[in-house]
Amino acid sequence: MLGLAFAMGTPPGGAPAGGPQSALMNLVPLVLMFAIFYFLLIRPQQKKAKEHRALLDNIKKGDQVITAGGMHGKVTALDDAVVTLEIASGVNVKFNKGHIASVVKKD
Template sequence: MEDILQVLQTSWPILLMVVIFYFLLWRPQKKQQKERANLLGSLKKGQKIVTIGGIYGEIVELDDEKVKVQVSEKVELTFARSAIANVLSKKNKEEK
């Protein structure tokens, strides 16, 4: 019985660090990954977007892996779907 108590007394700091690690690092990162997957999965033709390189444009064509973005008249660029950083909302469009 004393051995078990001693093990618990020496290992509680490690258990505390694991719990802190979970709540401060792992859980928020998983939430962010889920939000990103939802963003990339909900892309639609006609949406205004920003790429991770800072290029603004409108989606004109998309498939599972690629997105064709019109950046100006007669200029269309093809990106990997994962290169989309953000979808601009109507509020962002009105501010410009």
């Protein structure tokens, strides 16, 4: 009969197992998982987004850029949200500013 009481999960006295310390120990793995996700996923993404915003803020007329789609071009005009690129002599194409992936050369 004593073996059956232990199998049911409560001590023979009828008191709940563990108490407040057990509840705290159940939260420790969740906190550790959040810390791991923060340092391995969230923080690097925020850092990369901040660098990309700085890159977009520093684009000026005459810079050679590459778009997210792989289009190379020279910046001929800037607006708040639109960048006009010259991809060939006399061929100007407008792109959203957020789609500029990198700056190759700055003039």
